[in-house]
Amino acid sequence: MKTKIFIAIMALALFAACKGRNGAYEVVNNSINADTTGAQSSAADTVVTEPKLVKTANMSFKVKNVQQTGDSISHLTAKLNGMVTHHEMGSTVxxxxDVRLSDDSVMRVSAFNTTADMTVKVPSEKLEDFMSSVSHMGIYVTSRKMDIEDKSLDYLAAKLKLKNRSEMVAQQKTGKIKIKDPAAVLWLKDNMIDGQINSQKIDQAVNYSVVSLSFYQSNTIYKERIANDDPSVYKMPFDNRLLMALSNGWFLFTELMLGLANLWMLILLGVGVWVAFKTFKRKYPALKV
Structure with missing residues (x-):
């Protein structure tokens, strides 16, 4: 008895939930149930005829010349009808x-390394050929990796959802379903666009594989003769410096004489005081000052 009461309560709860879920729209024609059943059966018959395999790969390797290898990879990508989506090259000292050559110049010897990163898209059926050709461009391969992800179920789910939404919009246009909230119609159409974009993204990922490449070369030694940037080394020869010192000494002497000439009154007064003191001391030797 208790089991029958529990089943009856669960049935009533399930009925109320379904009724509340369908509150956003109302059925105008009872034939929609048959249409919905037919749509579900036709959607179930929709299958992905071929697997949607997304291939990605990456490789790190050492080369003789980074710039030449980057150009070769770009040419190979274009030859295979691919596209370079990212290319970055840099050098670090x-x-x-600095080796001194003379007072005004030095030889600067620098050791720097050069690396590059590239991201390319190549047709998936030519991925193996591309990876093999690129690996032969290097001295040796540090790492090489390829991943394959099956997107068949994601693609099928997107297609089925898009088909169901398309049928609902068609029924809304013919009046079989009346959606009360206009925002719900807009959301449904936007969701259909998102589904189409996602399907196209999967198709593009299946058709073109993304390959990440990282390569480098041995350290390079570069020599260049540059001007000495130390101001203290820029001095005149000894003879010129001696003549300049004598000239500066004569200039200081003349300035001293001119300074004394400006003080002639004080000098004369001092001489007069000294003479008067000597004369006074001579006349009165017994007096103590």
């Missing part, structure tokens, strides 16, 4: 030393 690890050590540097």
């Amino acid at each position: 690890e050590r540097s030393q």
